[in-house]
Amino acid sequence: MLKIDDVTMQFGGVVAVNGFTAQIDEGQIVGLIGPNGAGKTTVFNVITGVYSPTKGRILYGPDLNEDITGKRSDQITNLGICRTFQNIRLFKELSVMDNVFIGNHLRLKSGLLSSLLRLPHYRKEEAEAYEKASYLLKKVGLYEEREEKAYSLPYGMQRRLEIARALATEPKLLLLDEPAAGMNPQETQDLMEFIVEIKDEFNLTIFLIEHHMDFVMGICEHIYVLDHGMMISQGNPSQVQTDQRVIEAYLGVE
Numbered sequence: 001m002l003k004i005d006d007v008t009m010q011f012g013g014v015v016a017v018n019g020f021t022a023q024i025d026e027g028q029i030v031g032l033i034g035p036n037g038a039g040k041t042t043v044f045n046v047i048t049g050v051y052s053p054t055k056g057r058i059l060y061g062p063d064l065n066e067d068i069t070g071k072r073s074d075q076i077t078n079l080g081i082c083r084t085f086q087n088i089r090l091f092k093e094l095s096v097m098d099n100v101f102i103g104n105h106l107r108l109k110s111g112l113l114s115s116l117l118r119l120p121h122y123r124k125e126e127a128e129a130y131e132k133a134s135y136l137l138k139k140v141g142l143y144e145e146r147e148e149k150a151y152s153l154p155y156g157m158q159r160r161l162e163i164a165r166a167l168a169t170e171p172k173l174l175l176l177d178e179p180a181a182g183m184n185p186q187e188t189q190d191l192m193e194f195i196v197e198i199k200d201e202f203n204l205t206i207f208l209i210e211h212h213m214d215f216v217m218g219i220c221e222h223i224y225v226l227d228h229g230m231m232i233s234q235g236n237p238s239q240v241q242t243d244q245r246v247i248e249a250y251l252g253v254e
């Protein structure tokens with residue numbers, strides 16, 4: 001589904017990501033871990049077109065035949081890659097429902113003109129969009145809160161709303177940047193189950209960054225470990241957990 005091929009991202013003198021190579025197969029949940037400043041979010045920024053890599057390529061699709069290196073973020077969203085952010089980005093003054101509408105709008109077929117003229121096919125799309133948003137909100141357990149402003153929701157709910165908005169773009173590949181950040185153990189456990197559930201229901205491939213080790217080890221089939229922009233380890237959870245380089249760099253020597 002995705003191949004990151006020898007990607008380097010340099011900001012002036014800072015090499016945030018250094019020759020990173022990774023592959024994610026369709027239907028997998030793959031993890032990306034590493035200490036703060038390791039370059040994890042930068043990897044997501046390069047995949048989603050926030051930055052164009054200094055070097056290397058990003059290939060996407062069932063046959064990896066789509067070279068998305070340097071494409072714009074909106075083009076990449078249209079190809080089916082969507083993400084959430086380490087620092088939640090919602091339209092805080094808008095309702096929960098409208099936040100999901102915005103995700104959906106990115107893929108509505110009608111143009112601005114037909115929406116202004118309220119042409120029949122636009123109204124049909126709107127009705128469908130409302131139904132779909134309602135479905136997604138029920139799915140993430142936020143339907144009762146649909147009229148509330150996004151900022152009024154507790155933290156864990158805001159994270160789930162962000163995922164609902166991402167799902168509204170109908171992604172094939174979902175990137176989650178620290179989805180459990182700030183959650184308590186129960187919320188974290190619920191989120192794990194929720195991610196597996198939406199993966200199956202929406203046929204997703206998931207690439208996620210996370211600090212909660214139980215979360216990463218419990219949910220990911222394959223894990224890449226970054227440290228100072230370099231990949232220092234990869235493998236299944238037990239391989240990574242017992243890798244001495246990972247223990248030293250990340251888990252702390254015990």
Ligand SMILES: Nc1ncnc2c1ncn2[C@@H]1O[C@H](COP(=O)(O)OP(=O)(O)O)[C@@H](O)[C@H]1O
Pocket residue numbers: 011014015016034035036037038039040041042043
């Ligand atoms: N836009 C940018 N300009 C300059 N430096 C950046 C930029 N984005 C990230 N960095 C630097 O790249 C390194 C990796 O950052 P980041 O990818 O956010 O790490 P992580 O998500 O693993 O904590 C850090 O040293 C950070 O300061």
Ligand SMILES: [Mg+2]
Pocket residue numbers: 040041042086
């Ligand atoms: Mg980060």
